Amino acid sequence: MTRELSRSGAGPGRQDILEAAAVAFTRNGYDATTIDDIADELRATKGRVYHYYRSKADIFLDVVHTGMRDLLAEIRPLAEGDDDAVGRLARMVRTHAAMMMTRHAFQRVAVQAVEMRRLGQGPRYESLHEIVAMRDEYEQLFADVVAQGQREGSVRGTDPRLATKPVLGALNWITVWYDPDRADDGRVDRIADEYAEFVVGGLRKGDR
């Protein structure tokens, strides 16, 4: 039965619901989004939604999981290259920034989840641990590149973990202000380049 399918991206009927939910959650946030909102977005009714998902929290976690999995899939290979750290960092930033814009709905919901402290309560969702683990791995990818840059002498000395905070803050914040409906050709690339320049400048060792 469908209930038993593995989370995230599996199942044909589920995918539609996931996308509708991402849009709905992006519009109004988790609490203010009703199951009817999701059903409306789907052009269906509650019955359909509850056939595939047991609860609103389940849907939400699946959206978040999908968003983080996709982001990690893009960034991990870039972080693991063996060229110079600053170049890798620039590509990671550019790609993360671009994802916040091109996959706006899923990424905005994922960012929402990071901000929720109270996600810890409620029933024991195993997918919650997975999400926290992905977030930690993600942050570590950036911290490692920073540390690598320090060894290479191209990045100024700071605690690498602390250094990731403004970087990821700047990047994640894109989901707050960016409006995908004002899509303007070339805009995504221009913004992504600006972020890359900003972050690299902020971490590079100044020669003055």
Place this chain on the structure above:
Amino acid sequence: MTRELSRSGAGPGRQDILEAAAVAFTRNGYDATTIDDIADELRATKGRVYHYYRSKADIFLDVVHTGMRDLLAEIRPLAEGDDDAVGRLARMVRTHAAMMMTRHAFQRVAVQAVEMRRLGQGPRYESLHEIVAMRDEYEQLFADVVAQGQREGSVRGTDPRLATKPVLGALNWITVWYDPDRADDGRVDRIADEYAEFVVGGLRKGDR
């Protein structure tokens, strides 16, 4: 009657409620916070809260308004100095960062509000326009300093409005990860300095 007092910071009984509400909203977010949570934090009951405020939304907006007003009061004088732009920018960033930590509850709630798109609906709260106006003024303060730095030749060329996005994103994000309970002496200053260095580095014209 108390109901007629001007919003934000006025009234003796109101101040207590405001502080309790800031703490409660910080803990669980707007929707998940109940009036009973606020009353518990106050060590009182609903009756007290509703004596001073007509609705939950009113309390929330007052917390947000207070947070933004205080932040603006700190930053505006720094932005208006007449020394070099990079120095002013560094002080603005340091101060903003410090406020996110030392006034964590109010500032976190204010950041929450910025992220809510749907605040626009519901009854016509006049204070909403004021809040939006404050946000815009705030962003403009940073954009002006960036533009000034470009005229002075110390800041690299970019759209000043776009340049403020990663800066304010990095700064506001502090409210998400910073935990005031792990207060450790000197931590606030160390973090604030790190942010100042990061932002200035990200915007300064590179001499390479």
Place this chain on the structure above:
DNA sequence: GTCTATACCAAGATAGAC
């Protein structure tokens, strides 16, 4: 001015027809 008790409603979730 603060409390308790309660009206009222919105929304999550379920039952069962088709």
Place this chain on the structure above:
DNA sequence: GTCTATCTTGGTATAGAC
């Protein structure tokens, strides 16, 4: 597999005692 109808709960807001 999708629907409509309904149950149930939790939370905003109010009434009115003290």
